[in-house]
Amino acid sequence: MIAETTKKALQALFPEPAAAVEEIPASPETEEADKAPKKEAGPRPNGVIERDYAVHGYHLDAQVAVDQLIDAVNIVDQNEFFIETITGVDWIKEGEFEVIYDFSRYDFEVCRVVIRTRVPRDNPQVPTITGIYAGANWHERETHDFFGIKFEGHPHLIPLLLPEDADFHPLRKDFKP
C-alpha cells in the first residue's frame, strides 16, 4: 500500500520519460536478468524502479537529478519515513559520485526507499536535506569527510569523524593511504 503511494508520488517527479524507464525493470525478476540491462544500458536514466525485496533488501529505488532531490526527500518525509543513512559511492570510471539516501518505516508496512543522485566528480555539490531531516546532519558531514562531497546550505560542514585538519577524503578510489 504505502509502497504504491510513495512510488506514485515519486514518479510524479518525472513527467514524461518515466513510463519509458519503467519498462526496464518490469520483466526481470531473476538476478541475471536484473543485472543484464544495467551493464548494457550504460548510465541509468533517472526514474523510479521497483526492486525485488528478497534480492536487494529494498523496495523502491529512485534515481533523481540533483535539483529534484529536495522534492523527492519531501515526498518521503510526508509519507512518514525515517532516515536510515546517507552515504556515497565513488564511480571513478564514470567520473561521478553517487549519493545514496536510505529511508525506512517504523510501522509494519515494510517499505525501504532508496533515493540516489549523481554529481560530477570534479565539482560535487548536493543540496543539504538537514532542513527536512535534522538527523541528516551527521550523515552529510560523514559523507563530506569521506568523499569531499559538498552539501550546500549545511549549517556546520566541518570534519566529524576525521581529524579537524584533515584535507583528504579516504573513500575516494584514487586515495592512497
Add this chain to the structure above:
Amino acid sequence: MSKPIELRPDETFVVNVGPQHPATHGVLRVKMRMDGEYIVEAETVIGYIHRMHEKMGELKTYPQFLMNLSRMDYLGAMGYCHGHVLCVEKAAGIEVPERAEYIRVIMVELNRIASHLFWFGAFVMDLGGFSPLMYALQDREYILDMMESVTGSRLTYCYFRFGGLYNDIDDEFIAAARRFIPRMRKSMAKYEKLVTGNVIFRKRLEGNAFLSKEVCRKYGASSAVARGSGINFDVRKNEPYSVYPEFNFDIPVFHECDSLARYNVRMAEIEQSLRIVEQALDKLPDGPIMPAKAPKIIKPNAGDYYQAVETARGSFGVRLVSDGGKTPYRLKLRSPTYSNMHLFDETCTGMMIMDALAFMGSLDLVIPEIDR
C-alpha cells in the same frame, strides 16, 4: 590580592564533558555551553577512535573482513557479524543450513542479554549505584564463559562464516544454556527489587529527557530509544530475517518517552531474549553447520544490497555495493548508536547537566560503534 570572580547574570561558560570522562563510556566529547547548571547549547564531538572500517572493507576480501565487525561493538558483537554475513549471503546467493541459523540466533540473543546486562550495570553506576554492576557482571560472566567455550573468544567473536558457522555447539553448551535461563530469571527478579522498584531511581528517571516520536523519526532512532517513545519498531518483527518468524516473542514498547521507559524496554527485552533462546534450544534441528558446497572465494553478483538486523543497540544496516569482484566496491555500515547519539544535542538543550548525563546513559552508547 586578586579579586573574586564575578559572573554577570547573562554570562555563559563552556564545559567539556570528555573526551575522557567516566559518564561517556569511552572517548566521546560533548561541548556544552552552560548557564549555571543548565545547558544552553551542546555539540557532540565524535571521531576520537575512528578506524575507517569502511575503507578496510574495500581493501580486504569478504572473509578477511569478518573479524572487523566484532571490533565495532565490543559488547554486542554477534549482532553485527550477523548483519554482515546475512548481507553477503544474500548478495552471493549462499544457502545456510537450518541448524546454523538456529545457533546464530541463540548466540545473538545470548549476546544481546550480555550487552543489556552490562548496560544495566553501567547505567545504574552512572546514577550513583555501584553494586548492581557487580551483580550484572556476574551474570554476564556466565554468558561469556559459555560463548567462549564454543567461539573461542569472549568479546570479539569471529564465529560466523559465510554459509554457516566455524564451530558446532556441544551438549555441554546446551546444558549450560538451559541452566542459565532459570538463573537469569531469578536475577531479573532480584534486579526488579533492587533497582527497578527503587523510589530514588524512579524519581530520578521519570520525566527525564522527553523524546517525541517525531524527533525519533527525524533522527532515525531505533532500539529502546524508539521503543521507549511508543514506536513499535524492531527489525526482528517488522522485517523478519533469519529464523526469527519461527519464535514466539513480544516487542516491549513503553509510551512514557522518558529515560525510565528506555530502561524498562531493555529490561523487558532480556526476558524476551530468554524466551527466544529457550525455544531455539527446544527446536534446534540436527544437521550440518556449513553447506556442503561452501564457496571458497566469495564473489557476489554486481549490484547493491541492503540488510538490516536488530542488534542490542538498534537497527544495524549493511549496504553492499558489489562490482562482482573479490572485494566489495563499497561497504557502508549503518550503526544504530550513531543516529541515537545524534539526537542528544537537540534534546539536552535546556536540561540540567546531571539530567543530561542520565539521559546519555539511557541511550546505551558504545563509542567504537559510533566512530567505526
